[in-house]
Amino acid sequence: MGWVFKFINSSIGKKFMMALTGSFLLIFLVIHLIGNLTLFFGADAFNAYVLTLDAIKPLIRIIEIVLLAAFVIHILNGTRLWISNKKAKGQRNQINGSPQNSDVFSRTMFLTGSIIFIFLVIHLGTFFWRFNVSDPMGFADEHQYYNMVVYFFNIWWYAVLYVIAMVLLGYHLNHGFQSAFQTFGWNHKKYTPWIKKIGTIYAIIMALGFAAMPLYFLLGGGN
Amino acid sequence: MEAKKLNLTLQIWRQKNSKSVGSFVEYKVQVSPDASFLEMLDEINNELEAKDQEAIHFESDCREGICGTCGLVINGRPHGPLQKIATCQLHMRNFKDGETIWVEPFRAKAFPVIKDLMVDRSGFDKILQAGGYVSVNTGGVPDANSIPIAKDQASLAMDAAACIGCGACVAACKNASAVLFVSAKVSQYALLPQGQPERYRRVERMVKVMDELGFGSCTNTYACEAECPKGISVSNIARMNREYVLAKVKSKEIVD
Known part of the structure; x- marks a missing residue:
């Protein structure tokens, strides 16, 4: 089995792991967005959605464990890559010519990823923790999940934080989507231009879709 | 004037x-x-x-x-x-x-x-020594064109072989990754029948030496392709990734 660990610790193996976990997270985001769109259909729709997830809890728990593993590997491996790549470069050039030879999305993956990580911690603390563990405000106990969302997204700075994080998520996804294909070795003259376009459209839909929720409630929707 | x-x-x-x-x-x-x-x-x-x-x-x-x-x-x-x-x-x-x-x-x-603007690029030679060659049997001279190779396949191999090993890809990369160079060398052999006997061994060994020498990991910024004097395509990097994973999965030899 030693060869497996040697593979995932090689330079190509490390990016392969980023692509593998990243692809899984790309799929998760789609499901997360579709489910949460029920917020736009009012309290009953959203609360029913949360209770449906509750009804299939054992299955959800398994998915959550896989999801947690994907996030942990993606974050730790990405950090490890960033550190080793900094070391490999050593002293940088006085003049930074990179804006002329590469796009900003690809060069800022660690930065956007780090900010998304901070967001993720806040996000889980706000919703996941209260839904699953304990809610000092008692929304979850009475199945008032919708009202909890409304409460938080009416805090203006909280909603703005969400929107900023979602814009950066879009940046991260725009590079990540096509990058995963390249890492898996799927670069083709005919399909790669399409993959890049689809990746950009995907990133825009995710950023707009998720950002629309705090904005909707902040601007008085749902009341 | x-x-x-x-x-x-x-x-x-x-x-x-x-x-x-x-x-x-x-x-x-x-x-x-x-x-x-x-x-x-x-x-x-x-x-x-x-x-x-x-x-x-x-x-x-x-x-x-x-x-x-x-x-x-x-x-x-x-x-x-x-x-x-x-x-x-x-x-x-x-x-x-x-x-x-x-x-x-x-x-x-x-x-x-x-010294000054001179850098030691002998790392590239070490990567080539690890696998950048094909084995040629002794014996009579084989007939020219005895192995049919499709034109588009030959062209892809030639495009990869256009790499002059200058190291601009490493210099352009924010991670100092050498994958454009290594992938061009892997591709020029992997695409042709003559390169098949060492196909998996080659990619595994070249990547291993590349990692040992302290080159960084690719993050797909494609700065290398933009700065390459010979216009080597990043599709070679994708090919090398594919070859490497295939080699790890299929090869019976364990390269550590």
């Missing part, structure tokens, strides 16, 4: 040896727009030597863009601002009168500075 000379300020990286700390030294020059970048450096060196000062060390050989010896980072870009040329093919007419030009060596931990 000779064209009007350009007045330029050059900030050139000077470093005594691999151990010492370098710094930029300013040189004011008057140069013909028809001069190449390296000819301009030659002129500065002539003046320095006339004044009994130490010349600026830089590498060059063929000066026609095919040997891959020259390589400077000019205003932050390997081989300068133009695309698909080596430093020797860059001419001063591409710069404006009065401009300040920053000249630095290729930067990467695996390419240590030897």
